[in-house]
Amino acid sequence: xxxxGTGTTVSRTRxxxxxxxxxxxxxxxxGPRRPPGLPWILPAFVFVVGLIYYCIGxxxxxxxxxxxxxxxxxxxxxxxxxxxxxxxxxxxxTIRHTVIFFIVTFTVQTALGFTFAALLHSKVxxxxxxxxxxxxPVVLAPATMAPIFRQIFSANGxxxxxxxDIGLGSLAHPWLAQSSTALPVIMAITVWEWTGVTFIxxxxxxxxxxxxxxxxxxxxxxxxxxxxxxxVWPNVRGTTIALAMLSVIGALKTFDVPYLVSLxxxxxxxxxxxxxxxxxxxxQAEVGYGAALSxxxxxxxxxxxxxxxxxxxxxx
Amino acid sequence: xxxxxxxxxxxxxxxxxxxxxFLVLLLTACAGGSSPGGSKGSATSANLTWWxxxxxxxxxxxxxxxxxxKYPDIHITYKMLTIAGYNAALRPALASTVGPDVFDVAPxxxxxSVETYGPxxxxxxxxxxxxxxxxxxxxxxxxxxxxxxxxxxxVGLSVGAVYSGTVWINKNLFDQYHLTPxxxxxxxxxxxxxxxxxxxxxxxxxxxQTAFNEDTLQAISDNVKPGVWAKAIQGxxxxxxxxxxxxxxxxxxxxxxxxxxKGALGVQQYPDANNDFLSGKYAMVMMGTWYMQNTTTAGxxxxxxxxxxxxxxxxxxIPILFxxxxGTGTTGALYGxxxxxxxxxxxxxxxxxAVTFATWLGTSTAGQQQVADALDDIAALKGVQPxxxxxxxxxxxxxxxxxxxxxxxxxxxxxxxxxxxxxxLQLAIGSATTTVASGSATPAQAAAALQAAAAKLPNxxxxx
Numbered sequence: 001x002x003x004x005g006t007g008t009t010v011s012r013t014r015x016x017x018x019x020x021x022x023x024x025x026x027x028x029x030x031g032p033r034r035p036p037g038l039p040w041i042l043p044a045f046v047f048v049v050g051l052i053y054y055c056i057g058x059x060x061x062x063x064x065x066x067x068x069x070x071x072x073x074x075x076x077x078x079x080x081x082x083x084x085x086x087x088x089x090x091x092x093x094t095i096r097h098t099v100i101f102f103i104v105t106f107t108v109q110t111a112l113g114f115t116f117a118a119l120l121h122s123k124v125x126x127x128x129x130x131x132x133x134x135x136x137p138v139v140l141a142p143a144t145m146a147p148i149f150r151q152i153f154s155a156n157g158x159x160x161x162x163x164x165d166i167g168l169g170s171l172a173h174p175w176l177a178q179s180s181t182a183l184p185v186i187m188a189i190t191v192w193e194w195t196g197v198t199f200i201x202x203x204x205x206x207x208x209x210x211x212x213x214x215x216x217x218x219x220x221x222x223x224x225x226x227x228x229x230x231x232v233w234p235n236v237r238g239t240t241i242a243l244a245m246l247s248v249i250g251a252l253k254t255f256d257v258p259y260l261v262s263l264x265x266x267x268x269x270x271x272x273x274x275x276x277x278x279x280x281x282x283x284q285a286e287v288g289y290g291a292a293l294s295x296x297x298x299x300x301x302x303x304x305x306x307x308x309x310x311x312x313x314x315x316x
Numbered sequence: 317x318x319x320x321x322x323x324x325x326x327x328x329x330x331x332x333x334x335x336x337x338f339l340v341l342l343l344t345a346c347a348g349g350s351s352p353g354g355s356k357g358s359a360t361s362a363n364l365t366w367w368x369x370x371x372x373x374x375x376x377x378x379x380x381x382x383x384x385x386k387y388p389d390i391h392i393t394y395k396m397l398t399i400a401g402y403n404a405a406l407r408p409a410l411a412s413t414v415g416p417d418v419f420d421v422a423p424x425x426x427x428x429s430v431e432t433y434g435p436x437x438x439x440x441x442x443x444x445x446x447x448x449x450x451x452x453x454x455x456x457x458x459x460x461x462x463x464x465x466x467x468x469x470x471v472g473l474s475v476g477a478v479y480s481g482t483v484w485i486n487k488n489l490f491d492q493y494h495l496t497p498x499x500x501x502x503x504x505x506x507x508x509x510x511x512x513x514x515x516x517x518x519x520x521x522x523x524x525q526t527a528f529n530e531d532t533l534q535a536i537s538d539n540v541k542p543g544v545w546a547k548a549i550q551g552x553x554x555x556x557x558x559x560x561x562x563x564x565x566x567x568x569x570x571x572x573x574x575x576x577x578k579g580a581l582g583v584q585q586y587p588d589a590n591n592d593f594l595s596g597k598y599a600m601v602m603m604g605t606w607y608m609q610n611t612t613t614a615g616x617x618x619x620x621x622x623x624x625x626x627x628x629x630x631x632x633x634i635p636i637l638f639x640x641x642x643g644t645g646t647t648g649a650l651y652g653x654x655x656x657x658x659x660x661x662x663x664x665x666x667x668x669x670a671v672t673f674a675t676w677l678g679t680s681t682a683g684q685q686q687v688a689d690a691l692d693d694i695a696a697l698k699g700v701q702p703x704x705x706x707x708x709x710x711x712x713x714x715x716x717x718x719x720x721x722x723x724x725x726x727x728x729x730x731x732x733x734x735x736x737x738x739x740x741l742q743l744a745i746g747s748a749t750t751t752v753a754s755g756s757a758t759p760a761q762a763a764a765a766l767q768a769a770a771a772k773l774p775n776x777x778x779x780x
Contacts, residue, residue, distance in 0.1 A: 069407050070432055150588060155579025156517075174579025177524070179754060182582070265524050266581040267750050282404045284739045285425070285432060 056298065063292035068285040081292035091293070094273045101187055101272070102251035106244060108191045113198025113243075114236075118228055121206050131203075135196035142193065146260030150176065153185050176262050179269035186258050186270050193257070194250075198243055205239040206232060241308055248304035252297055273297045355668055361389035362669035367409070368394070368420035369402040369427055370656055374618065375609075375690045382686045383676055390669045399586075402427050410436040410661065417664040418674060420656040421472040423463030423735035425779050426527070426742070428656065434466035437659035441470040443671045447679040456679070457727065460654040460696040463735050472657025473678030476693025479652030479726040480531040480604035480733055481538070483639070487632040487714060489516060489599040497634075501566070501641040505573040507599075512574070517598035519570075520577050522585030523753055526746025529567075530734065532602050533749060535638040537563040538649035538731075546651075549736055551776025555748075555767040556760070564759035566641050568752050581753055591623035596631060604733075605726055606655070607633065608691035611715050613708045615691065632711040634718050650726050653735035655693045694723055741777025744769035 063081055067074035085091045116134055120127050152158045155174035163172050175181045209232060217231050255274030258264055264271040264279065273293060281290030366376070376394040383392070395416070397405050402420070409415035410433065421428045421437065444452050453461050460474025485497050490507075493514060498504035508518035523529055537545040537559055544559040553559075570576045577598065583589055593601035594610065601607075609615040610633050620628035637647045658674040660667055677683040684697040689707055701723065709715045734742070748766040751757035757765065770777045 068432055070410065070436070072435065147587065150582070150584075154582060154588075155577065174582055176582030177579040177754075178581070179756070262582065263524055263584065265526075265750060266754055267747070267756060283400075283426070284743065285403070285429075 059291045059294050062288055063295050065288040065291075067288045069281070069287035074288070077288065081289045082296070084289060085292055085296060090268050090271060090276060093268050094271050094276050097183060097270065097272055098251050098254070100183065101190070101254060102247055104184075104187050105190050105194070105251065106247040108187075109195050109198045109247070110240065110243065112191070112195045113202050114233070116195070116199045117202035117206055118232065120203060131199075134199050137193045138196040140193070142256040142260055145189075145193075146257070149185075149189050149261050177266060179267050182262050182266060182269045186261060189257050189261065190254070201239050201243060202236055205236040209235045241311065245305050245308040248308060249301050252301050252304065273300075356664070357666040357668045359668035359672050360387055362391070362417075362666035364390060364392045364417040364666055364670055364673060366392055366394045366418045366658075366673075367397060367402075367406060367416035368656065369397050369399045370420065371690065371692050372396065372609075375692055378690060379677060379683070379686050382682065383673060386676065386682065387669075387672060390673060392673060399427060403429075403432075406433065410663070413663050415661055415663060417666050417670040418658050418660055421464070421659045422656045423653050423732075423779075425738040425740075426734060429779075430464060430466050430471050430657070431779060433659065434469065434471040436662055437469075437471045438662055438664075438667055438671065439469040439471075440473055440660065440671065440674060443675050444470060444473060444679055447675045452679075455698055457654075457694075457696045457698060459652065459730065459732075460657070463654050463732075464657045472659035473674045474654040474657045474696040475678055476655050476684075476687045476696050477652050477726070478604050478606045478655040478693060478733075479650040479729060480602075481535050481638055481648075481650040482602075482604060482607075482635040482722065483519070483637075484593070484601050484603045484607050484610075484633050484635050486593065486596060486599045487634050487711075489596070489631075497636045498639045499647075500639055500643065501569065501573070501575075504570075504575050504639050504641070508573075508575050511599050517577055517592060519575050519600040519602075520583070520589045520592045520598040521580055521602050522583045522589040523576070523580040523750065524582055525584040525586065526749060527734070527742060528585040528589075528602065529749035530737070530742065530745050531604065533563055533567055533745070534651060534733070535602075535649060536566050536641055538651070539638065539640060539644060539646055540566070540642040541644070542646055542649060546731055546736075549732075549741070549776075550778050551770065555770055556763045560766075561759050561763045562642065564748065564752050564762055567749060568759060570641075571753055576753075581750060587623075590619075594619045594623040595625050596629075605635075605652070605694055605722065606692060607635070608719060608722075611709050611719060612691060613710055616710050630710045632714055634715060635722050648725065649731065650722075650729045651731035651733045652694075652726060652729060653733045654696070691719070694726055736779050738773060738775075738777045738779050740773050741770055744773075744777070 062074075064076060064078055065074040066077045066080070116130075120130055124130065153175040155177065157175075159175065160169075160172035163169055173181055175185050213231060213235075214227060217227050222230065251272075253274055254272040255278065258270040258272055259275050259278065262270045264275040273296075277290050277293045277297065280286045280293065368376070371379070373394065373396050376396065380392045380394065384390070406415075406419060406428065410419075419428065419433070421430050421433055423430050425431065448455050457474065457477055459477055461470075464470060464472045464474055483497075489495075489511070490497060493510055493516075495507050495510055496503075498507050504519070511518040521528065521532060534545050540562045541559040544553055544557055545563075547553040548555050548557060548560060571580070577583070583592075589598075589601055590603075592598045593603075594616075610619045613630060616630040616633065617628045620630070638649070640647050658677055660670040660674055664670055677687070678696060681697065681700065684695040684700040685703065687693055688695040688700050688702045691702060691707065695701075702719075704712075704716055704720075709719075737745070744766050747769075748757075748762040751765070752759055752762045
């Protein structure tokens with residue numbers, strides 16, 4: 001039974017190979033020759049493997065070293081750098097900041113971006129002007145904006161001046177100097193900077209919604225709010241999920257705004273994984289530990305992106 | 317055409333030989349580099365690149381211009397990098413074969429650390445011996461020699477030194493409000509109250525950029541009891557010593573007494589505090605001898621313009637001793653390090669010319685006079701003083717005597733500033749200052765946390 005079975009399998013395999021015209025007797029090729037694919041994908045393959053996966057692998061290797069980045073004699077320490085990370089309170093602070101940062105910025109950006117997109121799909125005058133105004137912060141480099149924000153939110157800055165002018169002087173604070181208010185300032189700057197992207201994506205997604213569905217809803221008596229919540233919002237779910245995925249990755253990679261505006265301070269109140277990695281790798285020259293943090297960042301990014309990706313796929 | 321029977325084998329052998337040859341060349345290239353004393357290439361003709369975070373481009377151009385009067389065929393391109401970005405740029409550059417020919421190094425664990433980049437630098441001992449003779453060490457500032465030696469190798473030639481422990485004042489503002497520079501904590505607070513009453517900022521410090529907090533805390537500690545700070549850095553005295561706790565208490569008092577500006581924790585020393593002082597918004601700032609460059613008419617104008625003032629109006633900046641905040645009467649402590657040294661890259665193919673430049677700037681009277689006259693660093697070559705008649709100060713009568721006294725006092729100091737502090741210890745000291753300032757820790761708690769952090773560091777966080 002068993003030998004007959006095996007013979008049948010072999011026979012079927014040969015039949016299929018012959019039918020496909022790939023292999024003839026003695027393994028020679030026969031029939032029209034399909035061009036080999038490797039040369040075509042080789043440049044992209046080398047680029048991807050060489051520049052990305054090799055670097056990830058090398059970072060993983062460095063993460064097992066006690067190394068300052070230049071010393072010719074790095075010391076192997078196994079997973080000690082990872083253990084150090086899990087025992088480092090600042091690392092857990094960065095995780096906490098990242099979670100808060102993601103929840104707040106994603107929620108506010110989504111609300112603002114969706115609202116702006118819906119408003120600009122209605123009949124408003126000068127829609128292009130509004131689009132430009134909303135999108136301009138996206139193209140401004142954080143490095144040029146950071147000194148301005150430091151000035152605006154300083155103790156004698158314009159934000160406090162505005163509060164005083166409108167009779168809310170009691171709320172004036174040195175916003176960037178207090179641990180309790182520095183992170184909200186960083187989040188506010190990020191929302192200001194990136195709401196333009198959320199808006200553009202929602203605006204584009206809304207143009208894809210079939211107008212007949214919207215008209216049918218209106219004929220059935222749905223008001224503007226119901227149309228937005230029952231028709232538009234479910235139809236742009238894919239965009240929301242994509243934005244959530246991008247926001248998770250963006251939150252984990254946050255570096256420029258907290259580094260340029262508050263240097264991760266005061267007292268690590270605005271420290272994120274990106275700023276921590278930079279601080280330990282460059283000023284403190286603990287390249288091995290920095291690499292371990294980078295690998296942890298990579299894992300968290302992948303987990304975050306996969307979680308939202310799978311959630312989106314399952315719902316679809 | 318008939319093929320040779322060996323053609324196939326030859327086809328295989330030739331590429332193999334080529335690959336082998338390439339590998340040999342590669343290994344030779346990798347193994348090459350350092351030649352003793354930096355003898356590669358011509359000593360009088362080359363195109364060099366110089367990387368540094370200091371001096372400013374303007375000052376570097378002055379040095380290069382003066383250097384080219386003697387060596388017209390050595391062309392130097394200076395690339396100034398940011399303080400924060402220097403290590404990040406230099407590390408891969410030195411690992412490659414296209415890095416700079418000469419680069420800045422500095423003692424301590426921070427930027428361009430001698431300890432970190434020493435292995436990439438040519439030993440300059442023979443070059444300096446040739447320039448200054450066998451007793452060369454006696455001709456140079458000791459602080460600039462000892463800190464540039466790593467395992468017996470002279471890694472770089474110190475260009476000059478910087479010292480801290482001074483507060484710089486805007487004399488015009490003090491004159492305008494008929495105030496005298498503070499000498500005690502009480503007077504300091506009183507002066508600040510007067511300035512604030514006139515809507516003028518008093519003392520600005522970028523507490524958010526913690527490395528500069530160390531300067532202020534060291535000044536307070538030296539005022540409480542001289543020498544304890546230096547011993548604590550070496551691990552000879554715990555950070556919980558009453559002197560350090562007292563220093564942290566006074567540091568906190570500077571916030572509660574209204575001496576520190578409101579929101580100091582969110583301010584960075586550069587650019588915020590520097591700009592605030594130079595634009596005339598504040599009357600005082602904690603800066604060191606490197607601030608002498610703002611006493612010249614050109615330096616002050618450039619500084620004010622850089623601070624964002626469209627029509628610069630020069631004012632008289634003067635250094636004063638750190639006030640007697642502890643009431644001990646022990647004032648005037650200055651602590652410093654070599655600001656930076658010039659190192660020659662072991663992989664440079666123009667080592668000889670690079671050594672010519674390094675020795676000219678670090679050991680020749682002409683080069684060191686340029687350094688002294690720039691009022692950026694205090695010259696490393698003993699006996700070289702600024703040539704005051706050629707330097708245009710904003711208010712010479714008020715500034716020159718004070719600057720001369722500052723320079724002569726500084727060169728006698730042997731107390732290190734940052735050179736012996738590792739980046740990890742700097743971070744711990746910075747955390748102590750910010751936690752005390754924000755009120756999240758008492759001085760005693762912050763000192764205990766600092767001691768706990770230092771105890772975990774190799775050599776208690778001391779370098780060298």
